[in-house]
Amino acid sequence: MLLNLTINGEQRSDNVDPRMLLVHYIRDIANLTGTHVGCETSICGACTVLINGSAVKSCTILAVQADGTKITTIEGMAEGDRLHPLQEGFWEEHGLQCGYCTPGMIMTAADLLARNSNPTEAEIREALEGNLCRCTGYQHIVKAIQFAAAKMRTSKAA
Amino acid sequence: MFPASFEYHRVSSVKDALALLSQFGDEAKILAGGHSLLPMMKLRLAQPAHLVDIGAVHELAQIQEQGGRILIGGLATHHSVETSSIVKAKLPILAECAALIGDIQVRNRGTIGGSLAHADPAADYPAAALALEAEMTLENPGGKRKVKAADFFLDLLTTAVQAGEILTQVSFAALGAGTGGVYLKHRHPASGFATVGVAAVVTLKGTNFDKVRVGITGLGAKAFRASSVEKALAGKASDAIAAAASHAADGVDATSDTYASGEFRAELARVYTRRALEQAVARVKA
């Protein structure tokens, strides 16, 4: 069936099988492979993208359910060569090792920072309930998100 | 990870959805947020032939206050409940319960109607719905009917929602003066579900309990009202909490799984009931 949506600002129209999951649409039809699959049970969060600004697990949504929405994936975070503050934060603070969970982490953090511009360490850890990382032990991820929060607050104030 | 084929129907009204349900009967399933159904479909444990997507029935997502009651549409996401100014002001315990469901991503997508109708034995909402004496509106081709929370949860994954019906609204009485509620859960370390979750809503008259309602989830096959705890507290002061809470698991065939035995779950139910009641009382007094 016909699916119309906007992904990272680009309008698309594709014919998809209704049973196709959104994550497979993003990866295999839209060819945006930065969104990953890490589990089958909506736990790991590697597939997190934004739908109309809200973080969601794209493995637990049918592509057809996203009809008419605006989707942002990790590929849509930077503006040209200018990294998003969260991307900068993960780089500055060594918030990633193997990098597989990173896109999902960044998308969830984007939702968190949209709601709470100055989260505490405890709030960040709680917000990451739906994202697993096996490499970092999370501490540098927390710092990365704090870095981004500070930077976004400053640029907002300016 | 790869659902079986099905026919997809997107509807824009409850009426259309009900018509499809009666047309396809048992072969059709309602798709709201999809966070209960799609996980089963991905593993091919559920293979409905028809999916009726009600996601576009926007009026079902509304949260409003009417005549002293808070009306929450079945499609309201956990996130919208968690952040609704109406819910935060009038039913703070429900907002807190919603905030403890799953994770940010799940809360952005999962719906109150989907969660209640699925009746996972470890879901959070049923405990709060029971303690808040919620009333569910079920629509069928013949009209609407209302079911009280106490009559809604029938068994494991089984509710009063009949084949061909849709849960369209959940209604709550706003918490009045002298009333406070708390929801506490022991989160399963992997799934995030409630190993045990306890919602306690208390109304005090002076220093004594006027009304106590305790909803417990996770302990058995379905969420339930801990009536023996409630009875034990009737008219008593808060020093009766510890003794009353010891009845939290009375008469319940407690679930065992790899994480927690029934015996441990029962103990968690008692401990969390006591703590929830104590904190609820503290809230009223504050």
Next chain:
Amino acid sequence: MAVVPKFVGERIKRREDPRLITGTGQYVDDVRLPGMLTALVLRSPYAHAKINSIKLDAAQKVPGVVAVLCGDDLKDKVGSVPCVAPAEHVPYHPVLAQGKVRFVGEGVAVAVASDAYIAQDALDQIEVDYDPLEAVTDPEQALEAGAPILHDEFKTNSVTLASVPNPAVDEAMNKADKVIRFRIHNQRLAPVPMEPRGVVARWEPGYKQLTIWSSTQIPHLMRSQVADMLKLGENKIHVIAPEVGGGFGAKLNVYAEEALISHLAITLKRPVKWIERRRENLSGTTHGRDQIVYLEIAANKDGEVLALKGRFICDMGAYLQLLTPAIPGFSGLMMTGCYKIPALAFDQQMVFTNKMATDAYRGAGRPEAAFIAERTMEAVASEFNLDPADVRRKNFIAKASFPAPTAGGLVYDSGDYELTLNKALDQIDYNKTRAEQAAAAKEGRYIGIGIASYVEICGIGPSALLPPKLKGGGWESCTVRIEPDGKVTVLTGVSPHGQGQETTFAQIVADELGIDIDDVTVVHGDTALVPYGIGTFGSRGTTVGGPALMMSVGKLQAKMKRIASTMMEVPPEQLEFRNRTIAMASDASKSIALQTVIEAAYGYKTVIEGVEPGLDATSFYEPSACTFPFGTHVAVVEVDSQTGQVKFLRYVAVDDCGKVISPLLVEGQIQGGIAQGIAQALYEEVKYDEGGQLLSATLMDYAVPKANMLPHYELLSTVTPSPVNSLGVKGVGEAGTIGATPCAYNAVLDALKRLGIRDLDMPLKPETIWRAIRDAKKA
């Protein structure tokens, strides 16, 4: 090198990251090839069953399906999944089951289709007629008479029995004030890299060339084994380990699918992709640990430990993967830990059970050893009512004793164990925390302080220590090429997957050659590009790969100095690399631009005798010995006595991994390691029921810790360079894990000490703790 390093030792941002934070890295599942098909594997739901028949025809008829095969179709076409470690009984291990299945998750059939949805439709149509057999999942029961036998040909479930006897141990047991005995179970764990495994294979018939993209830690070793399995020349197989989303030992292996998917690509003449699903990952990718030890400790009242004796029962699972029976050896050899325990004896009984094979998992044998050593210290402290910190001090190998031979026959390279203990206790303010603990106890609260000092073995070392069948040793390779434009390409045999050698190796090269770090590119994980290498595991990337890099850099430095010396007419030994020049050490104004030397090497207009054209050097570094990083972790926890829940109040780690190339990356390795160590102590457990059903088959049940389940780590360090290699590095990939498990465990047990609780099984789940408290209070 006289010049002050500009990059080494600095917190350099990783050069891997720009692609990973923008979603442009390429993991196996991101490989897209024209005409590519997708394969899915049907797996056994039974732990032990005879296969009577498999009906594939309905599956083959599903539209879009290209092929459906089962084990019998592959007989004599694909060889056994290899185990290179020595064992008495090494079973035939087919890539898809033949005749019998032996664990839940064993591959039974494969469907290849135009996409995964259709492949799954096909799997649903396959009918397998099984005859269930009795299964055995407990390794001790598996050894009993009458237990179901997994591999009939051996007539026993014993894989092998390895004994290291020592009469001195019995003497010590006789003369000690006390012999303490207890049982330890290091439970079965799943490595769970966030990226599951995956394979893409492409066959180019015209060239008879096979390309395999695999999420592996060992591209070359895997190539050698797959070549054997498929009977292809190694020069006809090109293996690429693209971006690899974590390994933790689980990808230090050769798996059925690497050969199976290659075979399918060859026979179908189309590229085939297989991506592991998480349930397959939890059931069919190697597990770790699952080791029981009956421990005997001979100790004196003053806390001195005289001898250790261990009887190990090691659960190997149903088949032997690449190194399965080799892992427990490290636990035996290292079980004396940082302590000068003079006598050690152990035997290790390895056992087949109806479970997935165990193999390396972060630490591979050393976490078990450290756990034994640290439980030993705690047991002695409890027995004689001594402070656990003092017992450790009493038994530590003294700083002056290095290089220190151990009872396990190893020689520890360098160390100062007491320094890390003291530093950690200072940081936590030990005496004050003990006082707070006592005050809290008076309020009925349960606070515990856990200490663990560890030493581990890295950079596993002379090749003689590795199994002969591995087709590779303990060495590592590296090519360094200075390109004509002055940019440097490093081609390393290690295969990092998160460790960050693209950054650390660039730091080293930039400093050595006096160039900018941005001029260096590090290439890895591609057998067509890099020299034969051993790969990344056992904390060897920098420890063994680093010195190989240094050797090649050294060769190029010498060559460039010779060229510069000819051009400058200065003896080469008076020259050094400095800020893109080669300059006289005594007079920096006398210099020649590096680029001029490079152009001379490539242009070769002036022939220098004994100097070949070009600037390309390859080296193979064979370590003379292993390295032994160490440290002390201290945790403070509070236990909720009513719910059994554990809350961390502090976590302090003092680690010494020798010289540090990148403090930032070292922190990252330690933090991630601690998380996995705590996970073993408190959360994770692969659980099979008695019939062999896997009960922790999804991440809904297997509790990989989340951010809110882990503490904030306070990291400190000491630096004791290793004398073994030119960089002075010791390795850091596994240290955190090895220290953290006993530390977290000891903290919880310390909290419960006043109830008389001394021994609980891991993971210390709330229910385990609650039961122990309840029972103790009843008693």
Next chain:
Amino acid sequence: MKIAGEQILSAPRQSVWELFNDPNRLSRLIPGCEKLNVLGPDQYEGTINVGIASVKGVYDGKLKLEDKRPPEHYKLLIDAKGKQGFVRGSGTLDLEARDGSSTIVKYAGDLQVGGPLMQVGQRMIEGASKMMLGQFFAAADAELQAAAVGQVARQGILVNFWRYLVRLVRSIFARA
């Protein structure tokens, strides 16, 4: 998985025994049972269609009765499998006369449940089995009572479940 429990059925022991040995009637009591054919003496094969919420599956299996001691005891061996998993194991059934008109049924079993269903739903398997047992005994009780008044409860569980629902709906509307 070990299950054990007891249930009181309102019929004399002999009637219960007869019911539990009659494949035709049993097939109406087993939740979702689509067929139950006699393979030989005390051996049956059948198909059940189990559905709890959206999770549905068809299971084919064999059932064997052993160690029969009428009218009080038998052992039951079960081996059933479907696309989503399998159930195999054994159990015992003991009937004790409670009084002239009712019987205590004691059951104990050790079941192995495996396959995808178990992998994904281990936390609910126990609850699901209890629920199905509950349905079975409710249907059995209704069957016995109907038989007692000379009726045949033709559709076993479905009829009973429907009656239950009708009662429930009535009670809800009565309260509203």
